Amino acid sequence: MQFCDECGSMMKSMGSKMVCTNDDCQHTVAKDEEKAAEFVSTEEQGDSAVIETSEDANFEGKPTAKDVTCEECGHGEAWYTIKQTGAADEPPTRFFKCQECGHRWREYS
Incomplete structure (x- = not known):
């Protein structure tokens, strides 16, 4: 992973350059081919990888666990x-x- 020298954001590979992912910065540097061999590129994270933790996240319709007990109210589902x-x-x-x-x-299992 390479970080921008200007703003500290992550940089992504675009052809022969590394480009800052910060829309306000867009700093670019030439790729260092020796260092490039050390980096691993991955796909962008999609919505399916996001963990539903917000208060309004919709859990209804998800699988039901009947082997748990709520610490707040004691309900078993x-x-x-x-x-x-x-x-x-x-x-x-x-x-x-x-x-x-x-x-x-x-x-945690």
Whole structure:
């Protein structure tokens, strides 16, 4: 990963140049081919990789867990979603929303 010397934002590869991702900066530098071999390019993160953590995130319609107990109200059912938040060799994280009171919590496997 390379960072812009002007503003500190990440830079992305565009042909023979590295371009700052900050729309206000757009600083460019020539690629250093020796360093370029050390970098790994990845695809942009899509919406499917975003973890639903905002208060208004819609969990309704997601799978239901009946083996959990809400710490807030004691209800025994919650909607959940599973996301890989760590490295690929680590277990995923389950995010819950109580069907009764709406309390949210996470569980690490």
